[in-house]
Amino acid sequence: MRLSLTGLLTGSATLLAFAGVATAQDVNPLQLDDVFAIEIAADPQIHQNGEEIVFVRRSMNRNNDRTEGRLWRVSSDGSDLRPLTDGSGNESSPSWSPDYERLAFVSSASGSSQIHIRWQDSGHSSVISDLQHAPSNISWSPDGEWLAFSMFTPEQQSNPVNLPGRPQGADWADSPVYVDRLNYRADGAGYLPQGFRHIYLLPAEGGTPRQLTSGDHHHSGEISWAPDGSALYFSADRSDDPRKELARSEIYRMDIESTELTQLTDRNGPDSSPKVSPSGRQIAFLGYDDRRLAHQANRLYVMDADGSNVRNLTEDLDRHVSSFEWAADGRGIYFMYDDQGQGKLALQPLRGVAETLTDRVGGLSYSRPYTGGQFSVASDGNLVFTQMASNRPAELALLRGSQATQITNINRDFLAKRDIGEVEEFWYDSSVDDQRIQGWIMYPPGFDDSKEYPMILEIHGGPHTAYGPVFAMELQLMAAQGYVVLYTNPRGSTSYGEDFANLIHHNYPSEDYNDLMDGVDHVVERGFINEDELFIMGGSGGGVLTAWSIGHTDRFAAAAVVNPVINWYSFVLTADMYNYFTQYWFPGMPWDNLEHYMKHSPISYVGNVSTPTILFTGESDHRTPISETEQYYQALQLRGVESAMVRVPGASHALHARPSNLMAKPAYAVYWFEKFRTTNNED
Structure with a gap:
């Protein structure tokens, strides 16, 4: 079933806040179509x-x-x-x-x-x-x-095979494409x-x-x-x-x-x-x-x-x-x-x-x-x-x-008409080996530390990239709905030196998961987070870590897995950069290293998953092909885990390339998370 963004925005009561309901009377948070206002x-x-x-x-x-x-x-x-x-x-x-x-x-x-x-x-x-x-x-x-x-x-490249017998003006199928x-x-x-x-x-x-x-x-x-x-x-x-x-x-x-x-x-x-x-x-x-x-x-x-x-x-x-x-x-x-x-x-x-x-x-x-x-x-x-x-x-x-x-x-x-969530930097020690990990907390507009808030852990892709104290429309749109948003640079991130980035070399995912959970613990200890309303999401490499996380813990009330890799074996044989991934991300070819590939594949731990999960991927994604998303969705369905799949027509790995998709991603995430908030279930 293909979900309709238009139907979601006009028919879902859980997204009324995007239409103008603020988190506090004196706060004017971002709205979805503010994506068309930024420059x-x-x-x-x-x-x-x-x-x-x-x-x-x-x-x-x-x-x-x-x-x-x-x-x-x-x-x-x-x-x-x-x-x-x-x-x-x-x-x-x-x-x-x-x-x-x-x-x-x-x-x-x-x-x-x-x-x-x-x-x-x-x-x-x-x-x-x-x-x-x-x-x-x-x-x-x-x-x-x-x-x-x-x-x-x-x-110019001509097909090595020419088929005979085509009448002039005949409506034949397009010729096969020969690739070598x-x-x-x-x-x-x-x-x-x-x-x-x-x-x-x-x-x-x-x-x-x-x-x-x-x-x-x-x-x-x-x-x-x-x-x-x-x-x-x-x-x-x-x-x-x-x-x-x-x-x-x-x-x-x-x-x-x-x-x-x-x-x-x-x-x-x-x-x-x-x-x-x-x-x-x-x-x-x-x-x-x-x-x-x-x-x-x-x-x-x-x-x-x-x-x-x-x-x-x-x-x-x-x-x-x-x-x-x-x-x-x-x-x-x-x-x-x-x-x-x-x-x-x-x-x-x-x-x-x-x-x-x-x-x-x-x-x-x-x-x-x-x-x-x-x-x-x-x-x-x-x-x-x-x-x-x-x-x-x-x-x-x-x-x-x-x-x-x-x-x-x-x-x-x-900026004159909207209140933007404030961002605070913090550092913490990894429970694995005392690595210093950097993170940021994005607060919802009108934040009051005497109250408890739901929190979203948002994980960057790459995995060899880095987040920073930089404006992020997707995260701000979620903070505008009353969520505290946590993002960090776990081991594997760049901007901390080659050794830190390569702690996950041939070892991804691994202890980067622990770094992320330690960050969640650090923020929860501050006392303004509802521990029953913890949510997790990430795209690309962050999608990998999201799927990995819910296969290793049930602490999150719901998850949003965006354009992920689920099975490293199938990924390296279907992704566009397959010759790079097999040579630099793994110790060898998948058929020679089956145990290694599957040990680090989130699909290997899907039997542990109980977290309600929504998946979101472009149908024209050649970096993390949608077949990866389909594997995970069908595995969750076979297990009876509450799950949904959002397929974005024509979208590549760069989902935000079209402003409407930039809106859709946080909109679907918030829609899904709202379904599993304890405060909503108690009403």
């Missing part, structure tokens, strides 16, 4: 003078149920906020020309994703490409005459056409793009130019057998005139994101030595332009470097990393110790409180970054020296 300031690009910033203003379109981006600008003092385009298409990836007189960006205004140019003097924008597939990683040549970019390039590739589908993209990503060159005034790379290899990621415009630097996996060298890529130099390739790095591991120094004498890049661990952190390297003299600049920093930019004088590199759930921005001299500049970078993950942000540096050293906060999505902030100032406030209309 995100993303992808800032600062002018070299440090006085103007172009950024992408993302909002939720109520009519087409999608997130859309528009190019806006703002002055560094927060004034003169205005749009740069007419908003007729979805826009992304702004990039200043070297003279800062033009702005390249990607827009769908012409009907498909194409490269557009905006002239700053006239304010006129025009499409300059006619591409068959969406471009990415746009990079200006130093003289501003060319644009390099990467694009998927299809290859290692990776043939991807979550969010579906079944993939045959082809590879290649690098192209396009005149900045428009014209026909020239394909620079070739072969059966992917060339993707950032593209950097030599200062004289004679060469490009990029990363690619050109190994002979991707099955054996899955996490390998190298840095290459391509001579533009001859298209001759020179390989600059050579090691067992992924080297990526090359950026040439202002002088052209050095190249910075990210990478690590592959040790076949589930989590391996990127380090920041620098080498001479010919590939010699490679140095690890962040050898002493046990954190994952996510992005970086050269300082204008070439003497240092600005880089971003997560530490204890917070996004940090630092300046690393080529010789010396890194200096932390801010710890508030983030705010782009508006659905759940994941870490991750963006920044841009002006020639004078001023920085603009996406600033995180627990009570709003990302806004832009300008960093001058050590002083950060928020310069956009695009969510002020949304």
Whole structure:
């Protein structure tokens, strides 16, 4: 049976609070369709003078149920906020020309994703490409005459079998699809056409793009130019057998005139994101030595332009470097990393110790409180970054020296009419081995510590990701219904070092479950939680841990298991990244390690489950296929455990991609939890 979201919202008395019933008379909590009110300031690009910033203003379109981006600008003092385009298409990836007189960006205004140019003097924008597939990683040549970019390039593939006897105009079934590739589908993209990503060159005034790379290899990621415009630097996996060298890529130099390739790095591991120094004498890049661990952190390297003299600049920093930019004088590199759930921005001299500049970078993950942000540096050293906060999505902030100032406030209309749940950080010790675990409590608006509240433990996915003190619409919508929401970073989470993340290497789930239960105990001991109204939910890796938890305890009144893995054996043979999972998450292939796979599979403990459980998964999820959800639902039904399954048509693993699904997930969770609240049952 397919449940109707419309019927749920209009017909369920338990969700009346979403329609306007507040938790206290003087509180105005979030409502479900407030998802269409939130906005995100993303992808800032600062002018070299440090006085103007172009950024992408993302909002939720109520009519087409999608997130859309528009190019806006703002002055560094927060004034003169205005749009740069007419908003007729979805826009992304702004990039200043070297003279800062033009702005390249990607827009769908012409009907498909194409490269557009905006002239700053006239304010006129025009499409300059006619591409068959969406471009990415746009990079200006130093003289501003060319644009390099990467694009998927299809290859013709004919079926090896041709069936005879089809009359002209006959209505036959579609031809069978012949697949003989290692990776043939991807979550969010579906079944993939045959082809590879290649690098192209396009005149900045428009014209026909020239394909620079070739072969059966992917060339993707950032593209950097030599200062004289004679060469490009990029990363690619050109190994002979991707099955054996899955996490390998190298840095290459391509001579533009001859298209001759020179390989600059050579090691067992992924080297990526090359950026040439202002002088052209050095190249910075990210990478690590592959040790076949589930989590391996990127380090920041620098080498001479010919590939010699490679140095690890962040050898002493046990954190994952996510992005970086050269300082204008070439003497240092600005880089971003997560530490204890917070996004940090630092300046690393080529010789010396890194200096932390801010710890508030983030705010782009508006659905759940994941870490991750963006920044841009002006020639004078001023920085603009996406600033995180627990009570709003990302806004832009300008960093001058050590002083950060928020310069956009695009969510002020949304915040003016709603009360947002406050978030409190806390730490506790794991009962397993005294590991220090970080967590956060989200309080419902109007919280009164003299009362008892129901509590939801919400578990992050990954499992090698991290939550932080970041705005999270899904969790806030549940807090708005009077629930205390607990979220933590158990062992396996990133931003605490490789050792902490790899405590679950070939051992997941395991003691991360204990870390979660210890967090629940810690909050319950504070005295404002009704122990009979404890609930648990999580998505992806959090769905795994939710299903695992209810197979090991009956302390929760109900559970919501979202796009989970239930059976590791079936998962690695149906997921899109099956070649990665089998090599990095497990000690070997499932048929050689049956006991190991099943020991860590929640399906092995379904016989212990008595917790009422709802499952929620996209029907087009190729990362954790819905067959995993179906296994668990049918097992629960066979056992007579009260259960329900919600199938989301057309949704991939990124359930929040459509605003209506962002509403649906917390709505169904609250609907289910309300059914099993003791206070409701007593009425």
